[in-house]
Amino acid sequence: EAGVAQSPRYKIIEKRQSVAFWCNPISGHATLYWYQQILGQGPKLLIQFQNNGVVDDSQLPKDRFSAERLKGVDSTLKIQPAKLEDSAVYLCASSLVGSNSPLHFGNGTRLTVT
Amino acid sequence: AQTVTQSQPEMSVQEAETVTLSCTYDTSESNYYLFWYKQPPSRQMILVIRQEAYKQQNATENRFSVNFQKAAKSFSLKISDSQLGDTAMYFCAFMNRMGGTYKYIFGTGTRLKVLA
Numbered sequence: 001e002a003g004v005a006q007s008p009r010y011k012i013i014e015k016r017q018s019v020a021f022w023c024n025p026i027s028g029h030a031t032l033y034w035y036q037q038i039l040g041q042g043p044k045l046l047i048q049f050q051n052n053g054v055v056d057d058s059q060l061p062k063d064r065f066s067a068e069r070l071k072g073v074d075s076t077l078k079i080q081p082a083k084l085e086d087s088a089v090y091l092c093a094s095s096l097v098g099s100n101s102p103l104h105f106g107n108g109t110r111l112t113v114t
Numbered sequence: 115a116q117t118v119t120q121s122q123p124e125m126s127v128q129e130a131e132t133v134t135l136s137c138t139y140d141t142s143e144s145n146y147y148l149f150w151y152k153q154p155p156s157r158q159m160i161l162v163i164r165q166e167a168y169k170q171q172n173a174t175e176n177r178f179s180v181n182f183q184k185a186a187k188s189f190s191l192k193i194s195d196s197q198l199g200d201t202a203m204y205f206c207a208f209m210n211r212m213g214g215t216y217k218y219i220f221g222t223g224t225r226l227k228v229l230a
Binding site for chain 1: 161
């Protein structure tokens with residue numbers, strides 16, 4: 001099966017600019033996650049979708065971050081305006097619904113804000 | 115709230131030797147799952163092994179095995195016959211069902227370097 005696809009792989013922007021990341025999950029995976037991974041830390045959940053509904057966005061900085069999942073498949077994560085502390089790897093993961101389904105991750109997008 | 119602690123930021127091991135990575139967690143739940151994920155320099159997180167809390171038998175996947183101590187809330191990963199390709203960040207993760215969805219908490223990771 002094809003894995004989780006993410007793009008771009010790298011992005012460098014200046015602070016106060018905007019940026020968007022794209023994720024295509026594994027076909028049939030109803031649950032989609034966006035994680036932020038700051039260098040030297042573990043992934044931190046930003047937002048979790050089940051189909052096209054948000055089930056957890058409690059740690060999403062909503063004043064600057066937004067995400068959507070159209071038609072319960074692809075998802076985009078946007079940052080506007082970016083801050084220096086947003087420099088991180090943004091990981092997308094997907095899974096089937098159910099306790100026996102692990103997370104499948106994409107390769108991530110490394111964002112550098114200068 | 116659940117927490118996951120990995121107390122070893124970095125470890126190294128000689129090729130073909132055995133190494134154990136530590137993980138402890140805190141939860142009041144009785145039903146949950148534990149995972150070890152590997153993140154090589156390519157950045158893609160890959161599932162190494164998982165353990166269901168209701169199972170007493172420790173999970174094993176080829177050269178990877180766990181020592182799951184439920185009472186002590188400990189979940190260590192043993193890598194036998196270490197290979198150069200095992201060099202990576204290793205993350206311990208806790209998962210349980212909350213409010214109809216499954217929630218994951220990750221530790222801060224252990225950087226493992228396998229030496230030739």
